[in-house]
Amino acid sequence: DQQVKQNSPSLSVQEGRISILNCDYTNSMFDYFLWYKKYPAEGPTFLISISSIKDKNEDGRFTVFLNKSAKHLSLHIVPSQPGDSAVYFCAALSSTPLVFGKGTRLSVIA
Amino acid sequence: EAGVTQSPTHLIKTRGQQATLRCSPISGHTSVYWYQQALGLGLQFLLWYDEGEERNRGNFPPRFSGRQFPNYSSELNVNALELEDSALYLCASSLLVGGYAEAFFGQGTRLTVV
Numbered sequence: 734d735q736q737v738k739q740n741s742p743s744l745s746v747q748e749g750r751i752s753i754l755n756c757d758y759t760n761s762m763f764d765y766f767l768w769y770k771k772y773p774a775e776g777p778t779f780l781i782s783i784s785s786i787k788d789k790n791e792d793g794r795f796t797v798f799l800n801k802s803a804k805h806l807s808l809h810i811v812p813s814q815p816g817d818s819a820v821y822f823c824a825a826l827s828s829t830p831l832v833f834g835k836g837t838r839l840s841v842i843a
Numbered sequence: 844e845a846g847v848t849q850s851p852t853h854l855i856k857t858r859g860q861q862a863t864l865r866c867s868p869i870s871g872h873t874s875v876y877w878y879q880q881a882l883g884l885g886l887q888f889l890l891w892y893d894e895g896e897e898r899n900r901g902n903f904p905p906r907f908s909g910r911q912f913p914n915y916s917s918e919l920n921v922n923a924l925e926l927e928d929s930a931l932y933l934c935a936s937s938l939l940v941g942g943y944a945e946a947f948f949g950q951g952t953r954l955t956v957v
Contacts, residue, residue: 776948
């Protein structure tokens with residue numbers, strides 16, 4: 734039973750365009766959400782987070798949107814750069830350790 | 844400041860053997876988490892230690908166990924290895940403040956069971 738779902742295993746975007754990565758969750762107790770980026774042979778690195786009391790958090794090229802009623806969040810990267818090519822994991826937290834989605838592989842094409 | 848360090852980076856074991864994986868958290872972090880990333884799957888939560896105690900456990904059999912030492916470093920033990928235990932094992936650490944904390948990950952230990 735997957736509590737955090739990333740339904741798109743992969744995404745290709747042209748350099749300079751917007752990348753939108755989506756994530757859905759089922760557990761209404763989740764109240765903090767994070768995005769991690771992972772390169773091959775490395776551990777995931779924290780990217781951006783959002784609390785459930787907000788609906789948007791922005792950090793440079795990265796913006797996370799949260800729609801609590803739909804139990805949906807998305808990560809927007811604009812403009813996309815080739816160095817953004819990686820696997821992106823959505824994660825959610827309540828009082829237990831992070832629950833991760835399966836990840837979306839983003840490929841930014843020059 | 845040193846990040847989360849894991850050893851070894853690669854480990855090859857035969858079926859039925861035991862594997863021991865080690866993790867040193869970021870200095871000052873008291874919580875250590877273990878995750879398994881098997882091929883085609885996301886990060887599956889294994890174990891959470893905080894202040895030397897096991898706080899939570901994922902849906903894994905008892906042959907997956909671990910401990911946290913007084914210096915907050917941690918060890919993951921996998922007994923009676925099976926082929927499907929082959930995966931990347933990631934350790935993360937955090938400092939719990941108000942219940943929320945970003946977890947910082949190590950580079951992982953690639954375990955191969957043959």
